[in-house]
Amino acid sequence: MTLPAALSKRRASPSAQTGGGAGRADRCARDSWLWRLGCSRAGQGLIEFTFVIPIVIFLVFGVFEMGRHYYTRLTLQHAVAEAARFAVTGGVLRDSISGEPMTRAESISEVIRRRATTLDVDVDRITLDPPDGGGPGDIVRVTADFTFTFVAPGYRRLFPKGALDFSVSTAMKNEPFWPSGGKDAEPARADDDDRGGPPF
Numbered sequence: 001m002t003l004p005a006a007l008s009k010r011r012a013s014p015s016a017q018t019g020g021g022a023g024r025a026d027r028c029a030r031d032s033w034l035w036r037l038g039c040s041r042a043g044q045g046l047i048e049f050t051f052v053i054p055i056v057i058f059l060v061f062g063v064f065e066m067g068r069h070y071y072t073r074l075t076l077q078h079a080v081a082e083a084a085r086f087a088v089t090g091g092v093l094r095d096s097i098s099g100e101p102m103t104r105a106e107s108i109s110e111v112i113r114r115r116a117t118t119l120d121v122d123v124d125r126i127t128l129d130p131p132d133g134g135g136p137g138d139i140v141r142v143t144a145d146f147t148f149t150f151v152a153p154g155y156r157r158l159f160p161k162g163a164l165d166f167s168v169s170t171a172m173k174n175e176p177f178w179p180s181g182g183k184d185a186e187p188a189r190a191d192d193d194d195r196g197g198p199p200f
Contacts, residue, residue: 061152069164072119072148076168079115083108084142084170087133090177104133112144121146134174141171 086108093107094100102110109126125145134140149163156162 058154061155065150065152065155068151069148072146073166073168075116075119076112076121076144076146077170079112079119079121080142080144080168080170082115083111084140084172086111087128087140087142088172088174090133090136090174105131108133108142112142119146136174136176136178138174139171140174141169143167143169 087104090104091107092101092104093110095102105128108128109123112126113121113123121144127143127145129141129143130138145165145167147163147165150156150159
């Protein structure tokens with residue numbers, strides 16, 4: 001048989017027209033299970049799912065952590081704003097144990113602690129400017145520092161020590177209260193919330 005005739009017969013062969021599909025099927029049948037998995041459509045979908053699912057989980061955890069961080073910051077902002085509103089009145093709170101009036105600085109910190117009950121606010125990281133809360137007409141600034149800790153796997157490695165520090169601050173002008181502060185004034189009670197009094 002001449003060469004042109006042989007080439008013509010090969011082009012007419014069904015296996016040649018199918019691009020060697022039978023040979024591919026034979027190879028998939030005799031090779032490893034991983035190769036056979038890649039040969040089937042279901043196996044290809046499973047492999048793609050295996051690559052995609054970690055990314056999806058990472059994004060879901062990211063949304064979860066963003067929500068926690070937003071809630072934490074919003075709660076602390078609200079607590080600091082309430083403390084500043086209390087500070088401008090010049091009033092003080094009573095100690096829940098001894099019943100004695102607190103200082104203005106202690107009272108302002110206590111307002112933040114009570115308003116941010118879901119957060120573990122460190123009183124030592126609450127600062128006032130001026131430190132005593134200032135006098136009538138002065139500008140008082142209340143600042144609270146907080147450390148937000150990530151809990152989702154993977155995100156703890158993205159930040160130093162797995163945490164993110166942030167600060168919340170509010171400034172207001174003191175009202176014209178008596179310069180003696182809360183020593184001569186009636187201290188706010190801890191149960192004023194239930195009696196319709198100041199929400200502190």
